[in-house]
Amino acid sequence: MKRLALILIALGSALILAGALLPVTASSTSSPSNTKQSLEITDDHGRTVTIADIPERVISLAPSATEILFALGVGDKVVGVTDYCDYPEELVEKIDTGEIQKVGAPFPGFNLETIVDLKPDVVFAIGATVPDYVYDLDELGIPAIVLNAKDIDGIFHDIELVGEVSGKEEEAEVLVADLGDDIDEIVAKVSGVSIRAVFYGVDVSNPALLWTAGNGTFIDALIALAGGVNIAGDLEGWPTYNLEDLVDTNPDIIVLGGALWGVSTADVVSKPVWEDLDAIKNERIFAIDDTTLVRPGPRIAEGLELLATLIHPELFED
């Protein structure tokens, strides 16, 4: 009797499972209709993505992608952005009115239900590797393009990619050219001037464990373009940095990147060991909002300018 019951339970659960597995392929929500031509795109991770020719509903899963979309004039097609997207002003207004919805953040996870409910034609994401949620989007039949700009040329490429996807190739060309000009202008200004040593503090809340930006980050690249040298430039990624080494190298300039969440120079200026550093004695320490330095988007030139004015203020006095 007991055995029979067990067998029944086993069968029952098998049936439930089978029934649940039947609808494995849901009706696709975003495959292109027959009247439009579809476009095949290769994203920054070599994924081939097929989308409707001109997407009418776009979701951006990264602030940098959002900025690119708006810069190219695709802002009116955007229906969803992340919790952290905050630029441009037009975006903020549209979020307030509810025209654009927030879909979450990478941590603890984008809300897939909301994303599906917005019925996007394409989703832009970023990641050094393909994020897990992109595989989820694949499962759901939503085209997801993953951007991964590792340097300024990468940003230009991504701008062109977004332009291609959204039918704004011309606008993309113009934007890339303008950005290139802006950057060249700044680089020209600082060439020929002595290079200054810079320390960039990502997080200096714990004096024993400083976090900085090393080789491979945009910050590192921008410092170099801005006529400086990153003293942590021989380290990779986002390494820790020793306070002793900081004293040893005694950089000309210190930039703290946490102004957005309340970091100010006052935090370190009067601290022991710090107060003896040249950068502090010469008042060459700054706390900045680093958004434009870390987002691989159209404001990268602004970020470069910001850094350049900090490193070589005398060249930008106008």
Added chain:
Amino acid sequence: MFARLRQNRRLLILLALGALLLLCMLIAVSLGAVSISPLNIIKMVLDKTGLFHFTATWQPSDETILFLIRLPRVVAGALVGAALASAGVLFQGMLRNPMADPYIIGTSAGAAFGATIAMMLPVSVAFLSFGLVPIAAFFGALGAVLLVYNLAKVGGKTPIVSMLLAGFAVSAMLTAVVFLMVTLSGRQGFLQNVYSFLMGSISVTGWTQIALIAPLIIGGIIAARFLAFRLNALSLGEEGAAYLGIDVEREKILILALGSLLTAAAVSISGLVGFVGLVVPHAVRLVLGPDHRLLLPAAALSGGAFLVLADLFARTVLAPSEIPIGILTAIIGAPFFIYLLRHTRREYAF
């Protein structure tokens, strides 16, 4: 006569728990960040079986949400909860220690270790659409148990105390390595990914993962049920059980393997969800008694229902954001368990 009565009582209890589980799953499926009317849900499900045909009063995106996001998630929640609770019963029975949970033998540290390595690899691998992490977590968990078992084995026998100590040591070591990797990695967002895994989350999309894991979990739970009589005997101690004709070493290996398999399967889907494997077996034992023939299936069903409800709260309370489920299981589980402890007759608690 008594035998039949008792078996009937057991069956009735299990059926009631099964109904409870189904009810919880139904409720969970009807709620989410996007509101879909229950009527539409019923229509969609019936329509999908092919036996009924309704003209769509819902949008195609609702179907996607229901069948590819919510339903897999709820089913996964039930499976993970059932697996962890069953593993908890197994380990508590084998170790004769009511403080045991499925992670005590190193499974959690092993899974975290595997997952972290997978997250660190600069490779984008789309293995069957869910990436490397679940696979690495699964084998990491099993690998750790294998290591613990071999460390504890002395001349053909594995004393319980040695297993516990080895489990502790291996867990500590692997956990330290995980944190070392996080510290050295220097990749932004990496820490958050690891944290996400450690806190647990049931983020299954589509059915592929479930199709792979469900047979393991369901099969494992059914197999565990067959060990019930012998688990009862093991509570007499290794010597007492041996006198009753049980090959204790072989039994320990079986229970260990089964429990680890269930835990590894669960952890590969959901990361490290705590509490379920420790508290659900306890609670069920307090209410229904320590007889494993009832305890095992009852704990599985209860664990499934519990986790489905916990996950429902996790994804709706702060929608569209989510609370990591490990936090929720603790917040819900702890007070409930304390209540049970104070209001049940069986004083020797377990």
Added chain:
Amino acid sequence: MISIKQVSFSYGDNPVLRQINLSVGEGEVVALLGPNGSGKTTLIKLVSGVLRPATGDIHLNGSILGRMKRRQVAQRVAVVPQQFSMPFAFTLREVVLLGRTPFHSIFSDEGERDHSVVQQAMEHVGIASLKERFFNELSGGERQKAILAMALAQEPRILLLDEPTAHLDINHQVEILDLVRRLNREQGVTVIGVMHDLNMAALYFERLILLKEGSIFADGTPEEVLTAETIEEVFSASVQVTRHPFTNTPHVVVVPGQTLPR
């Protein structure tokens, strides 16, 4: 029925039993006596099959014990250990039911027969009224009886007892031993019991085996084994041996202050 040939056993480097040769026939009631460390409990464990001898063989009705499956052995041999802990809240009935374990494979579950055996065992031992009480809440005597009932539920042909009367009040001691003897008389169950109380052993067991330092020092009836000389040799105690006033079995008597060897 039980034949022990050239059996030795050591715990690590510590030899506990040396070259034991012993036969126990069906229906015998045998007591194992000896000072602590003489190997009594070890011998019981060897006969139950839980320990394997380092040398020699033990035969059970002609079959070699070491080659039999644990389940088979447990269907014939039941052990009543000195004590065990039960970390879970099983009722007395559920504990006694555990005695049926050797008769169930993975796929079979308890049936009518099991329940009637369990009920009978509990009644036999006199604890049926306690069956829904929690095992852990019972007194020492009641627990020992429960363990005995569990062993009886195995329907064994051979019953091994490890100090069954230790820690028990005198009434419970008598009850248990009366029970065991009745079991032997009514059902012919072979009994081997480790005893520490020489007088109780003399009263209830027909054959006494006295162990000293891992070897058999004496083997025979209580009259033959319980002599003042033997006891002095084995226990280093000087005693008087008289007769029990009613049963006429040997009765060991000590005199305070004069129990040291000459």
